[in-house]
Structure formats: C-alpha cells, structure tokens
Amino acid sequence: MPDTLEHRDARVESAVDAPWQTIVWNDPVNLMSYVSYVFRTYFGFTAVEAERLMLAVHFDGRAVVATGSREEMERHVEAMHDYGLWATLSKEGA
C-alpha cells in the first residue's frame, strides 16, 4: 500500500482518537452503597445504571465506567482516587 498523505492522516487520526477507558476495580473495603453513591454523584448515572456498574465491579472484578480522551480519563481517575475508589485508565482493547 502506497504511503500516501491520506494514509498517514488516517494513522495520525486513529492514534489521536483511540479511546481510553476509566476502569474501576473491585476492592474488599468500599461498601456497595458507597460505590453506587459515587457513580451517581460524580458521573451523574441514574440509580439503575449506577447499581448495574457497581454490581459489575463487585462480581466481575472491574467495570469500564467511562470512555473518551486520555486527558478526560485522567481527570476521572483522579476524581475516583479522591473518593477512595481504585481506578485506572487504559487504552481501549489494551
């Protein structure tokens, strides 16, 4: 495949746009009620969605709670650490 300008653009764009994820991990300390509260309060999830994500964290060991730019996900991770939740960010699919 010729290395045209068009192809280079597509590569740059996919590197910029590749979504990042904020992941919240299960821990034995945080109460289910508190994790739900954090998801509702910080992300503005409905009670039902917050409960679903909280249960995913609890039973699956982790849940993706947000997807977007790296900077955005770093802000979310810092906010989760503020609340005492164990959160990390990764590139989607990594």
Added chain:
Amino acid sequence: MRRFERQADGSVVAEIEDAEVTLLTTLTHQAAAVVGDADLDDPAVQRILPDAYPDDAEASAEFRRFTQADLAGRKLANAARILDCLERVDSGSLTLGHEDVTAWLRGLTDIRLILATRLGIETDDDLGASADPMMRDVYDWLGFVQNSLVEAIDA
C-alpha cells in the same frame, strides 16, 4: 453511635458518645499522618494514592507528579473538616451539613482503606490476617458509620 438521620434542612444528625469522638479523632489524625508522609513504600499509601496506569510505571509516575500533591491536599482538607465537626459535637449530637458529608464519606473511606491494609484484608470475605480483634471491630464500626451516612443522604 446511632444511625444518621436526615433533618428537614438537609443536614444529617447522629448521636455519638464521647469515646467515639475520641476514637474518630485519633483515627483521623493517624490517617492524615499517613497521607502527609505519602511514603510510597507503605502499602496503605499505594492504596489511597494508587497507580493510574496499571501496566505503565512511567506514565503512573508522570500522573503522580501532576496530581499527587493536590490529591493529598484534598484528603488532608477532608481530615481537617472531620476534626472540626468532631470538635463541634454538642451534648452528644453530631451534625453534618452537605459539605461536611462529602468530606466525611471520603475521609472515612481513607481511614478504612488504611485500616484494611494494616489488618491484611485483601479479598471480599477476608477477615484479615492480623489477629487484632479490636482493630477489626473498629474497622467494621467505621463501615457501619459510613453506610449509615450514605443511607441518610439517600433518604
């Protein structure tokens, strides 16, 4: 301590005994000292100020450089606010306004995370490798206090 009850003005109130005020004051000071030292060799610090990038030590260190001082500062401010509220306890009554509740929920979480590390609690059903039943009771009691606070503001 009894459960927190929500008042008409949005604040929450709980009855609290003198011994509980003393205990919470001590624990809050201890947690603030752990945050203040920010010794990354301390597993409790690794838990309250965790790595942001699970598989990238360099990016985690960079993230720390930009966020850790502010994050620790906010945790210390939460602790200071908890101590203020405890000093204001009047006739065994602890009253928390909206901003107080935010500081308490986060501050109690930090204290519980530190205690859990000291107790060796690593999994959901873990009773803790450390056989200090009194510390375990304190840990469970803090969970009761925190849960009661979440339920009171949800009410």
